[in-house]
Amino acid sequence: IHVTNKNDILKLRELGVNSPIALIPNGIDLDQFKFLKTKEQIKKKLKLKVNKKYILFLSRIHQRKGLKYLVNAWVKIAENFRDWDLLIVGPTYDIKYYNDIKKHINKFNLTRRVHFVGMLRGDIKLDYFNVSDLFVLPSYSENFGIAIAEAMAAKLPIITTQATPWEEINKCNAGWWVKLNQAEIDNALK
Numbered sequence: 232i233h234v235t236n237k238n239d240i241l242k243l244r245e246l247g248v249n250s251p252i253a254l255i256p257n258g259i260d261l262d263q264f265k266f267l268k269t270k271e272q273i274k275k276k277l278k279l280k281v282n283k284k285y286i287l288f289l290s291r292i293h294q295r296k297g298l299k300y301l302v303n304a305w306v307k308i309a310e311n312f313r314d315w316d317l318l319i320v321g322p323t324y325d326i327k328y329y330n331d332i333k334k335h336i337n338k339f340n341l342t343r344r345v346h347f348v349g350m351l352r353g354d355i356k357l358d359y360f361n362v363s364d365l366f367v368l369p370s371y372s373e374n375f376g377i378a379i380a381e382a383m384a385a386k387l388p389i390i391t392t393q394a395t396p397w398e399e400i401n402k403c404n405a406g407w408w409v410k411l412n413q414a415e416i417d418n419a420l421k
Contacts, residue, residue: 232248232251232252232253232300233252233253233255233258234252234253234255234374235250235254235255235257235374235375236254236256236374236375236395236396237254237396237409238337238396239374240254240355241250249328250368250400256310256375256380257375257377257380259377259380259381259384260266261384263357264357264360264381264384264385264386266357266361266385268361269361269388270361273358273361273362274362276358277358277359277362279316279321279346279354279362280316282314282317283314283315283341284314284315284316284360284364284365285315285316285317285318285362285363285364286301286305286315286316286317286318286363286364286365286367286420287318287320287359287360287363287366287367287368287382287387288301288318288319288320288321288366288367288368289321289351289356289359289360289366289378289381289382290320290321290322290368290370290378291321291322291323291366292319292321292322292323292324292325292328292329292332293324293325293328294319294328294371295326295370295371295372296321296368296369296370296371297329297368297369297370297411297416298319298332298369299328299331299332299335299409300369300413300416301317301336301367301369301416301420302317302332302335302336302345303413303416303417304413304416304417304420305317305341305344305345305420306335306336307417308342308343308417308420308421309339309341315364316344316345316346317344317345317346318346318350318359318362318363318419319345319346319347319348320348320350320351320359321349321350322349322350323349333347339392344368347399351377357385360381360382360384360385360387361385362387362389363387364388365387365389365390366378366379366382366385366388366389366406367389367390367391367416367420368389368390368392368395369390369391369392369411369416370391370392370394370395371392371394371411371413372394372395373391373394373395373396374396375396376391376395376396376397379391379395379397383405387405388406388407389405389406390406390407390409390416390419390420391406391407391408391409392408392409392411392416393408393409393410393411394411395408406419407419
C-alpha cells in the first residue's frame with residue numbers, strides 16, 4: 232500500500248491493515264521553480280502592481296480549503312498592510328461559498344485588494360508562485376497538499392494548518408503550521 236504521509240500509516244493500522252505500507256510523498260519537478268524572469272517582469276506580464284507584495288491562496292474554492300479563515304484574517308489587517316494584496320487562484324467547486332466569500336470582501340471594500348484569478352496550469356501557475364511573497368492554505372484536511380510543496384519549491388513562507396501533514400514547516404522555520412482556528416490564522420498572517 233502506498234501512502235503520502237505518516238498519519239495515513241497510523242490510520243490504516245488502526246483499521247487492522249497488516250499489509251506492507253510504503254511512505255512515499257508526492258514529488259514535484261524542482262527545475263520548474265528556477266524562475267528565469269524577475270518578479271517585476273512577471274507582475275507586469277500579469278498586470279499586477281509592481282510595488283505590491285502578494286499573499287497567494289492556490290486551491291479549489293471550497294469550504295474544506297478554509298479560504299474563509301484567510302479572508303476573515305485579511306479583512307482585519309488589510310488596512311495596516313497597504314503594500315500587500317491577496318491572490319486567490321483555483322477553480323470554484325462551491326458557488327454558494329464563493330459568492331459568500333465575495334460578499335464578505337465587498338462588505339469591507341476590499342475588492343481592489345483581493346484578486347480572483349480562477350484555475351491556472353503550467354507556466355502561468357508558476358508565474359503566480361513567482362510573484363507571490365507568502366502562501367496560505369488554511370485547509371480542514373490534506374493527505375499531502377501538493378500546492379504546499381510547490382510553494383516551498385518557490386521558496387515562499389507558508390501558513391497552513393495542522394490538518395495538513397506539514398509539521399516540517401515549523402521545524403525548518405519555513406512558516407507557520409497552526410491550529411485550525413481564526414485566532415491562529417490571524418496571528419500567523421500578522
